[in-house]
Amino acid sequence: MxxxxxxxxxxxxxxxxxxxxxxxxxxxxxxxxxxxxxxxxxxxxxxxxxxxxxxxxxxxxxxxxxxxxxxxxxxxxxxxxxxxxxxxxxxxxxxxxxxxxxxxxxxxxxxxxxxRLDENYFKKVEAIEFAVKYDDGKDPRGIMDSDLLILGISRTSKTPLSMYLAHKLIKVCNVPLVPEVPVPAEVYKKDPKQIVGLIAGSDKIFSIREERLKSLGLHSSTKYADLKRIQEEIDYSTRVMKEIGCPIIDVTHKAIEETAELILEYINHPEL
Incomplete structure (x- = not known):
């Protein structure tokens, strides 16, 4: 039994x-x-x-x-x-x-x-989804809906910064600045107090791009990793940022967290 x-x-x-x-x-x-x-x-x-x-x-x-x-x-x-x-x-x-x-x-x-999933949890999820959707200028419609717009040439840490700030509940859109590509009209309509520009030294950008090309199995002599070309991009992006009137942050020697803190300070105190 x-x-x-x-x-x-x-x-x-x-x-x-x-x-x-x-x-x-x-x-x-x-x-x-x-x-x-x-x-x-x-x-x-x-x-x-x-x-x-x-x-x-x-x-x-x-x-x-x-x-x-x-x-x-x-x-x-x-x-x-x-x-x-x-x-x-x-x-x-x-x-x-x-x-x-x-x-x-x-x-x-x-x-x-x-x-209990509090309000901050949902805001964080929303901000992360927003950053992914409007990363790297995929859709300029996100510019006007964003809490913050980040501008910069390729390899100035726009994407990791966007994701980092998303975890701080900020909806971030980032747009790459390329001399041959017109700046989206929405960028000029955006309040400059909601825009931050990123620049970096040409040597820094060069080394990052060169490593990126190697990881992709591409030749490092391409235009993407040419020092002269990189300097042209930096000069161009700086002119655009000054024309817009947004703050410009040099990220050459800054960690993502350090740059993010500067951005957060600016967002909270734009008058400074």
Whole structure:
């Protein structure tokens, strides 16, 4: 005759995913045992939890894992498990107690906080998607919708800067400046206070472009990596930026983070 299976009850005031994962991980260590996991999500009141204990009473082999954080329900679960002598795992209690001792103040005790996607999360996703969509002048329509427009010749870190700033919740569009390609009309319609130009020394651009060509298996003697051509591009881009009246940042010796901080400072204090 087959033994009755172990019934593992998971009670949570949120979706109970954490408790179930712990139950599965622990049960896997007893592969010879027959078990079943019963999850009871959004049980954040005594009235909701009480029927679960009524069901547990009828089972021969049972264990309880709970992740509740609200004090009243926690006390009720603790008292009932002691009364019924049910093996129990309090997932949230010990970690919250340890952090309370370390920080010197109590927890919020609000269910489901880990799964709440706040406004900043959605803004970040939106900004990243915007940066990808309007990278490298793909679509000039993004210029007017952007929080910031970055101008510069190829290899002045426009794309990595755009992505870095997107994580700061800023919607960035970047447009390459090439002498033979007309500057999109939208650039001149944009408020100069929302535009930043990037330049770099010709030697710096040359070395970056040369490495780029090598990685692509192309010959380094192309026009793209010609010093004279690069200087022409730099001069051209500088003229355009001055004509627009936007700030110009020399990124020759700057890390992405350093340039980003300068841009953020300018965005927050354009009058300086």
């Amino acid at each position: 087959k033994d009755n299976p172990l019934m593992i009850y998971v009670i949570s005031d949120s979706i109970g995913e954490t408790g179930e994962l712990i139950a599965k991980a622990a049960a896997k260590q007893f592969e010879a045992s027959d078990y079943e996991i019963l999850r009871f999500p959004y049980h954040n009141s005594i009235e909701a939890i009480e029927p679960v204990f009524e069901d547990m009473i009828t089972k021969e082999k049972k264990a309880l894992i709970y992740t509740n954080v609200e004090e009243n329900t926690r006390k009720y679960i603790e008292n009932r498990t002691k009364e019924l002598d049910i093996p129990t795992v309090d997932v949230m209690g010990p970690p919250m107690k340890a952090l309370e001792q370390a920080l010197g103040y109590g927890p919020l005790r609000e269910p489901g906080l880990i799964r």
